[in-house]
Amino acid sequence: MGVIIGPRVIDAGTSLLSVLISPVPVAAGYPSPAQDYFDGRIDLNEHLIKDITSTYVVRVSGDSMERAGISDGDELIVNRALEPRDGCVVVAVLDGELTVKRLRITTSGVVLQADNPRYPDIRVPALSDLVIWGVATRCLHHV
Amino acid sequence: MSRAMAGRGSVALVDVNCFYASAERAFDPSLEGRPLVVLSNNDGCAVTRSPEAKALGISLGEPWFKLAPRAKEWGLVARSSNYELYGDISARVMELLGRYSAWLEVYSIDEAFLGVNGTPEELQRLGHNIKTAVRRNVGVPVCVGIAGTKTLAKLANKWAKHNPAFDGVCHWDAVPAAQREKLMAGLSVIELWGVAARLTKRLNAQNIHTVLDLARADPIKIRDRFSVVLMRTVLELNGTPCIPLEEERIGRDQLIFSRSFATPITTGAGLRQVLGIYAQQASARLARHRLQAKLLTAFAATSYYNPQESSNPTVCVPLPMPTADPVLLARAAYALLPRIDDGVKYVRAGIMVTDLRPTGNQAPLAVFENPHEERGIGPLLEDVSRRYGRGSIGLGFAGIRGGPDWSMKRDMLSPRYTTHWAELPVVKAA
Numbered sequence: 001m002g003v004i005i006g007p008r009v010i011d012a013g014t015s016l017l018s019v020l021i022s023p024v025p026v027a028a029g030y031p032s033p034a035q036d037y038f039d040g041r042i043d044l045n046e047h048l049i050k051d052i053t054s055t056y057v058v059r060v061s062g063d064s065m066e067r068a069g070i071s072d073g074d075e076l077i078v079n080r081a082l083e084p085r086d087g088c089v090v091v092a093v094l095d096g097e098l099t100v101k102r103l104r105i106t107t108s109g110v111v112l113q114a115d116n117p118r119y120p121d122i123r124v125p126a127l128s129d130l131v132i133w134g135v136a137t138r139c140l141h142h143v
Numbered sequence: 144m145s146r147a148m149a150g151r152g153s154v155a156l157v158d159v160n161c162f163y164a165s166a167e168r169a170f171d172p173s174l175e176g177r178p179l180v181v182l183s184n185n186d187g188c189a190v191t192r193s194p195e196a197k198a199l200g201i202s203l204g205e206p207w208f209k210l211a212p213r214a215k216e217w218g219l220v221a222r223s224s225n226y227e228l229y230g231d232i233s234a235r236v237m238e239l240l241g242r243y244s245a246w247l248e249v250y251s252i253d254e255a256f257l258g259v260n261g262t263p264e265e266l267q268r269l270g271h272n273i274k275t276a277v278r279r280n281v282g283v284p285v286c287v288g289i290a291g292t293k294t295l296a297k298l299a300n301k302w303a304k305h306n307p308a309f310d311g312v313c314h315w316d317a318v319p320a321a322q323r324e325k326l327m328a329g330l331s332v333i334e335l336w337g338v339a340a341r342l343t344k345r346l347n348a349q350n351i352h353t354v355l356d357l358a359r360a361d362p363i364k365i366r367d368r369f370s371v372v373l374m375r376t377v378l379e380l381n382g383t384p385c386i387p388l389e390e391e392r393i394g395r396d397q398l399i400f401s402r403s404f405a406t407p408i409t410t411g412a413g414l415r416q417v418l419g420i421y422a423q424q425a426s427a428r429l430a431r432h433r434l435q436a437k438l439l440t441a442f443a444a445t446s447y448y449n450p451q452e453s454s455n456p457t458v459c460v461p462l463p464m465p466t467a468d469p470v471l472l473a474r475a476a477y478a479l480l481p482r483i484d485d486g487v488k489y490v491r492a493g494i495m496v497t498d499l500r501p502t503g504n505q506a507p508l509a510v511f512e513n514p515h516e517e518r519g520i521g522p523l524l525e526d527v528s529r530r531y532g533r534g535s536i537g538l539g540f541a542g543i544r545g546g547p548d549w550s551m552k553r554d555m556l557s558p559r560y561t562t563h564w565a566e567l568p569v570v571k572a573a
Contacts, residue, residue: 053238054280056561062572075567081280091570096173098570119573131172133282 048138054081056134058091058098064114065089065100070139076100078134084127089139093131094122100136153266154384155289156296157240157273158254159233160304162283163191166232167222169282170560170568178219182207183396184500185552186223190396223553226498230438230459231561235281237442241455243273247444249457252397252497256293263289263317270312290315293386294379297336298354302326327355327380337376345369354380398436400424401493407446408489411480414443418480421494422473429467429496436496437465439472441479443492454489456482461562465500472496 049055060074068089070076076091084090086105091098092112101112105127112122112130124130159165163181168174178195182188188206189196199217201210207221214221233252241247246258259266270287277285288300295315303313315323333343335354349368351357357365358380366374375385400421408414418441429436442457460475476494483489558566 053235057567058570059567060572061569064572080282093172098568100570100572
C-alpha cells in the first residue's frame with residue numbers, strides 16, 4: 001500500500017494545515033473523504049494572510065533587523081499589494097538582491113535603514129528611486 | 144458562441160511577457176537585464192527567451208548544448224523549467240485578473256481573455272491599471288490588448304508588446320485607422336491567431352499575404368475555399384465577434400479543459416462533480432498522447448453578467464508524481480473546493496495540466512507507484528486503464544526502466560520559491 005503525500009502548495013488558500021502535509025495517510029485505492037476538507041481548526045492563512053494572491057513568504061538571512069524582532073532564519077510574510085509607508089519593514093531590491101530594511105520617508109528624502117547601527121543607511125531622493133519588492137506584515141520568529 | 148461575445152462589450156487579452164523568464168526574475172532580481180533562457184524538460188532547448196537573449200540572436204528551440212559553450216562570453220543565464228513556480232505564478236495572475244472582470248477565460252498558462260466594458264479611454268486606463276497591479280502584486284510584467292473581438296485583441300496585444308509607444312497597453316479602436324491598416328499590411332497572415340504555416344501557404348497561393356489582405360477578403364469565398372474557422376477570423380478582423388470559447392486546447396506544454404455550464408453551479412458538491420469529470424477527460428487525453436502531468440491548475444468563474452458576485456478562485460497543485468491517473472488528477476483538482484464561495488453562481492470551471500512528459504520515461508519506484516493505474520475504475524475509465532497498463536505494466540517488478548523522476552535533468556533549476564517551505568526566497572538582512 002502506498003502512502004500519498006498531499007499537495008503542498010503554500011499559497012493556494014488551502015488551509016496551511018493541509019499545506020504542510022496531508023494529515024491523513026491515504027490508502028491508495030479509494031480517495032478518502034477526509035482528505036479534502038479540514039474543518040473547525042484555526043487556519044493560519046485566514047489570520048496571517050489578508051491577500052493571498054499578492055502574498056509571499058520569504059526567509060531572512062542575517063542579523064541586521066534583530067532589534068525589530070526579525071532574526072536570522074525567521075520567515076516573513078510579505079504582501080506586495082500594500083503601499084510602502086514610513087516606518088514599514090520592506091523587502092527592497094538592492095544590488096540585485098532581495099534585502100529587508102525599514103523604510104523611512106521624510107521631507108528630506110527616503111532612507112532604508114537596518115535596525116542595527118553597524119549597517120549604514122541607504123539614502124535616495126525619492127521612493128521611485130527604489131525597487132520595493134513588498135511590505136512585510138508579519139515575522140514568523142523562532143522562539 | 145460565448146454569451147459575453149454576443150453583443151456589447153470588448154475583450155482584453157492579457158498575457159505575461161516572456162512568462163517563464165519573468166517568473167524567474169520575480170524572485171531573483173540579479174537576473175534583471177541579463178540574457179536569460181528557460182530550458183525545456185531535461186534541459187534540452189530554449190523554450191523562453193528574455194528580450195536580451197532574443198537580442199543575442201538566440202532562437203526559440205535552440206538546443207542548450209549549442210548555447211552553453213558561448214554562455215559565459217554572452218553573460219547568458221539558463222534555468223531549467225520550474226513548473227511549480229510557473230504554475231503558482233500563473234494561478235496568482237489569473238486570480239488577480241478575475242478582480243477586473245466577472246468574465247475571464249483562462250486561455251493558457253500565461254494568457255487570459257477578459258470581458259470588459261467602457262469607452263476606449265476608460266478601457267485603456269483599465270489596461271494600465273491591470274498592468275500595474277499584476278506587476279506590483281504578483282511581480283511579473285504583462286501586456287494588454289483590447290478590442291471588440293478576440294482576434295483583434297490578440298493583434299492589439301502583439302502591438303502593445305512590440306511597439307514601445309503603446310507602453311504595454313493597446314486599444315484597437317484608439318489607434319487611428321490609417322495606422323491600423325499600415326500595421327496590418329506589415330504583418331504576414333502567419334502572425335495571426337489560429338493561422339498555421341500550411342494554411343499560410345494556401346493563402347499565399349490565393350494572393351493573400353498580409354493580415355490586411357485577409358481582412359479585405361470576401362468572408363463567403365474564404366469559407367468556401369478554406370473553412371468556417373477562417374471565415375470567422377475574417378469577420379473578427381472586421382470587428383464582428385464570432386470566435387466561440389474553446390473548450391479543449393493542447394498547447395506546447397499544457398492541456399486545458401474548461402466548460403461553461405447550462406445552469407450555474409452554486410455548491411461545492413456540484414463543482415466537485417464537474418472537476419471530477421474534467422479530470423477524467425484530461426486523463427484520457429493524456430493517455431492518448433502518452434503523456435503524464437506533474438502539475439494541475441483548477442479554476443472556476445462567475446458570469447460576465449453577474450458582476451455583483453465576481454469570484455475567480457484558482458489553485459495550482461503539484462502532483463505527487465508524473466501521472467495521468469484520473470483519481471490523482473481529480474483529487475488535486477478538489478483543492479479548489481475550499482476556495483469556493485458557497486451560494487455564488489459559478490458558470491464556468493476548468494482544469495489545466497502542465498509540466499507534461501512522455502509516459503514511461505520516468506517510471507516511479509515501486510513504493511510510489513500508483514495502484515489506480517493498474518486498475519479499471521468503472522467502464523468510463525477502462526479504455527484509459529488499458530492503454531495505460533500496457534505502457535506501465537511490470538514497472539514495479541521489472542525495475543526502473545527510464546530512471547526515476549528526480550533523475551530528470553534539471554541542473555539549473557531555481558528553488559520552488561512559492562510552493563515549498565524549504566525553498567523560500569531568501570532576503571538579506573545585512
